[in-house]
Amino acid sequence: MKWHQALIDYKNYLRIERGLSENSITNYSLDIKKLQQWLNENTIDETPISISEDTIQQFIYHVAKLVNPASQSRIISGLRGFFNYLIFEEYRKTNPLELIESPKTARKLPDTLSEKEIDLLIRSIDLSTPQGERNRAIIETLYGCGLRVSEVINLKISDLFFEEGFIKVTGKGDKQRFVPIGNLTKKYINIYRKEIRNHQEIFPQAKDTLFLNRRGKGLTRAMIFTIVKNLTEIAGIKKTISPHTFRHSFATHLLENGANLRAIQQMLGHESITTTEIYTHLDKSHLTEVINRFHPRKD
Template identity: 55%
Template sequence: MDWENLKKDFKRFLLLERGLSQNSIDAYQNDIVKLQHYCELKEIPLQDIKTRNIQDFLVWINEFAISAFSQARILSGIKTFFHFLQIEYQWDSNPAELIESPRLSRKIPTVLSIQEIDALISAIDLSAAEGMRNKAILEILYGCGLRVSELCELKISNLFLDVEFIKVEGKGNKERLIPIGEQAIKFLKIYLEEIRVHQTIKPGMEDYVFLNRRGNPLSRVMIFIIIKDLAEKIRLKKDISPHTFRHSFASHLVEGGADLRAVQDMLGHESISTTEIYTHIDKDYLQSIITQYHPRS
């Protein structure tokens, strides 16, 4: 089998067997393209790839100043690719299996204070046609801790506002129920019942909650632009994105004493270790309090 056919089969495997999102599939495909390019450059046939070849490949990509995080992700993609070859094509071994990923220093994510979130939401121009929609978006991002892709894909049929829950489809097509607070419900209802109901909607898009002016679902890029514009408006110094609201949601829950397992469930994290990053944020917050108020600091 040649590279091109194997990549097509690998793409189908990731979609059908692993249930990955299109963004994740594209990332895996890009990883394999990089390995293919290297092997063709060094004239290494696919079937002859050995562990040392992949190690040399990792050294090669390091020369392009690719971060340790990206290198670890690329290696993970390559391991998955050879695992697929073992399953589907009875490949003898996985040459990447025993290669250790680069050590990663866990970066503490940026979070917003409650005052900063209030300032961003207050900066929305409610006299504009899209004002109430944008307010509902920010209230849900912060109130439910959604990923931006989950927000864009949110369906009206998955809103259970009478019992204060919404259903979202996360990574790997895994569904989860998330509580939604009174504030988010209030502005979501105003948007749905007073704004969206008068909008022309493209056929087939009727179930999507958040729409643009042309009646199509909002894109991830548009959500980024909305948030960046608001940050500029209030002259916020922090570099933020839609994901910052998710970090803030989790951090504020942990600061308030929420059970880490409950936060893990609401965020849709597979591993509790991913959620534990927010305990570090909490410690940083406590340290800042000591520094600010303790007479010996």
């Protein structure tokens, strides 16, 4: 089996059997391509079936010189998954990464925006342009519903159940969930739909897509990142902010105001509660308040 064919088969497996998104499949593929490129550059003639643990170890040493521990750990994890797939398909008997340990990495939490900073960002939007009304609705949806950027750009008009107070979100692996939507977010989405979107010429493929660019097509991830970056600069906020910051802030603010961690897990679409706990970096004053309010020995 050649690398090219193995990669095609693996991508089909990730897409069909695992139900992963195209972004995830692309990331996994890049790890395998890096290994393949390194083999070619060093004229090492080993296939996915024959490659040895020693060769993999040499590649990992090479990678360690180029990337940080977190990236190194991700590449090791990606390759381990690929060779586990080959074992599953009975192409190999062993995984050459089985004894290779990932480097220890510190868990770095992203910046969180305060409620005042979010209000400042929204006030910084120029509402005199059609794009301004759209951008306000996007930011309110990111923060008000805790969505991933991919979930926002793929949100459909048919996913809006405003009378019931929910939106239907298609997350990782095409898994769907219903997320509550607040009145303020509904208000700004409705303003955008009625005053801006209804007056656009829309491409047939985007008829049901909620957020559109000025040409009537769906937005890209890069567009959302650019919108957030520009707003951050206008607002004069010095933190490192991305669309994901609003999702993180959504979870943190809910938790700080007493929301149940399991409920937050459901709204974020996390399979594991452990993943949700990443969002719970609370300051000590809040933890003290929890003890003072709820512990039976507080007095």
